[in-house]
Amino acid sequence: MSRADPPPRSQDLSRRYDRDFRADEAYRASLPDMQNKDASQIQGANVPIQHVGISGFRLPMQVVTRDGQPITLECTVTGSVSLAVDRKGINMSRIMRTFYEFKDRVISHELLEEILIRYKKDLECSRARILIEFQYPIMQKSLRSNLEGWQYYRAVLEGTIDDLNRLHRYVHFDFIYSSACPCSAELTEHAREARDTYGIPHSQRSKARIVAEISPGKALFVEDMKDLCLAALQTETQVMVKREDEQAFAELNGAYSKFVEDAARLVYEQFDADLRVRDFVIACSHLESLHSHDAVSVINKGMPGGLSADFHNFRDLIC
Numbered sequence: 001m002s003r004a005d006p007p008p009r010s011q012d013l014s015r016r017y018d019r020d021f022r023a024d025e026a027y028r029a030s031l032p033d034m035q036n037k038d039a040s041q042i043q044g045a046n047v048p049i050q051h052v053g054i055s056g057f058r059l060p061m062q063v064v065t066r067d068g069q070p071i072t073l074e075c076t077v078t079g080s081v082s083l084a085v086d087r088k089g090i091n092m093s094r095i096m097r098t099f100y101e102f103k104d105r106v107i108s109h110e111l112l113e114e115i116l117i118r119y120k121k122d123l124e125c126s127r128a129r130i131l132i133e134f135q136y137p138i139m140q141k142s143l144r145s146n147l148e149g150w151q152y153y154r155a156v157l158e159g160t161i162d163d164l165n166r167l168h169r170y171v172h173f174d175f176i177y178s179s180a181c182p183c184s185a186e187l188t189e190h191a192r193e194a195r196d197t198y199g200i201p202h203s204q205r206s207k208a209r210i211v212a213e214i215s216p217g218k219a220l221f222v223e224d225m226k227d228l229c230l231a232a233l234q235t236e237t238q239v240m241v242k243r244e245d246e247q248a249f250a251e252l253n254g255a256y257s258k259f260v261e262d263a264a265r266l267v268y269e270q271f272d273a274d275l276r277v278r279d280f281v282i283a284c285s286h287l288e289s290l291h292s293h294d295a296v297s298v299i300n301k302g303m304p305g306g307l308s309a310d311f312h313n314f315r316d317l318i319c
Contacts, residue, residue, distance in 0.1 A: 039086040046085055051129060053080030053095045062106045063134060063157075066221040070106045073134040079115075081125035090123050098122050099130075107132055109169040109214065112159030116167070126163045131156050131172075136222045140239050143248035149239030155222045169214040173222065175229035176237050176319050179206040179263060179286045180253035203253055205237060206260075206286040207317045208267055211307060213279040220276045228274060232266040233258070260286045264297040272301060281307040285317035 039046060055078040062070035079095040098118050105111050112130050119128035133156045140151040156172035180203035188199040208229060214220045230236055234256040238249060258266070263284045271280045281300040288294055296317075300309040 034089070036088065036091075039088070042086075042088050048085050049083040050127075051080040052083050052090055053078070053129075054092055055080075057096055057099075059100075059103060061103060061132075063136070064106050064108045064221075066223040071137075073136065075107065076133045078129075078131040078133075079119065080129050081119055081123045082127040083125065090125070094122055095119070107157065109157060109159055109219075112157065112169070113161070113167050116159055116161040117165070120161065120165075127161060129158070129160045131158045133172075138223065138226060140236075142238060142240050142242070142245045143252070144244040145240075145242040147240035147242065147245070151236075151239050153222060153226060155225070171210075171212050171214065171220055171222070171225055173210050173212070173225035173229070174317075174319075175208045175210070175226065175233065177206050177208065177229075177233045177263075178203050178235040178237060178249070178253055179260070180235070180257040181290070182257040182259060182262075184290065185254070185257050201257075202289045204287045204289045205319055206263065206284065207319045208233065208263060209283045209311075209317060210267065210271065211281050212271060212277045213307065215276055215278040218276040224276070228270045229267060232270040233263060260284050260295040260297045264299045268299050268301075279303050279306040281309055281311065283311040283314070283317065285314050287318065 034041075056076060058074060058076050060072050061075045063073050063075070064070050077099060079099055081090060081095070083090060099115060101118075102111060102115055112132075115130060116128045119125065119130075133154070135152045136155045137150045137152050139148055141148050154172075154174040156170075158170040158172065160168045160170075162168075181201060184201035188201045191197040191199045210225065210229070212220060212225065235249075235252050235258075238245060241249070263286070264282055267282045267284070268280075271277050271282070279301050281298070283298045284296065286295040294314065294317075296314050298309045298311045300307050
């Protein structure tokens with residue numbers, strides 16, 4: 001029989017779902033366990049796998065805020081572990097079952113460390129990784145009218161643990177801002193002065209994505225990531241506006257025009273000066289209104305063996 005052939009089955013198998021059947025210990029012990037077959041059952045090369053697990057399972061969880069008041073958010077979780085040579089697979093459901101034992105706790109990097117240690121124990125692996133993604137709300141006040149509205153930020157808390165139980169903690173953060181082109185602004189002013197011609201410089205919605213590794217013994221919250229980005233870029237998109245706010249936003253863009261190269265360096269300056277941040281990588285995308293393509297830049301802190309500037313998924317920065 002070839003590997004692709006199904007095992008022989010009786011023609012008299014029941015097609016009725018038995019709602020009264022209950023699996024006892026003996027029955028559960030008799031169930032086949034394909035993940036724990038010996039190395040002879042491995043298909044393909046018998047080599048280690050760096051990450052294997054599940055991605056995209058969702059649940060509501062409490063996320064710790066900077067002021068210590070947790071908020072409940074829908075979280076999307078990715079959990080993975082390493083797989084050694086001679087092991088066919090892992091128990092995928094255990095990734096989720098172990099995580100669910102902590103579902104009523106407040107999510108923080110300290111909790112991620114507990115879960116990662118449990119993953120190493122429960123799944124008998126040497127390394128593990130967790131990413132928890134959510135949309136984080138922060139109230140934003142308008143520029144001049146004093147209106148308020150909720151701004152939502154994509155954020156990810158990440159934890160990794162290695163063979164020596166060394167923990168690395170990361171925050172991923174997206175910041176959406178307006179980028180007014182300095183070249184377009186200067187050309188517009190030239191047309192006014194040289195030819196009395198009215199023009200409008202182009203600006204566009206833009207996004208910066210930052211992955212920051214937290215220094216040992218320090219804490220870095222989503223609110224901190226937002227504050228660092230706002231200090232760097234100034235021109236965050238607005239939620240609630242009246243005419244005076246729209247005028248203020250135009251003035252703000254005029255005061256803080258920027259190329260995509262400027263944006264990357266401005267964000268770098270803020271994160272490089274913050275002692276809470278051990279390492280970082282920054283990707284910026286300006287969704288050009290002049291061109292049919294986008295302007296992009298990537299920069300990293302440059303630590304030996306640290307986060308690399310190999311970001312390439314710029315389509316994910318469309319906003």
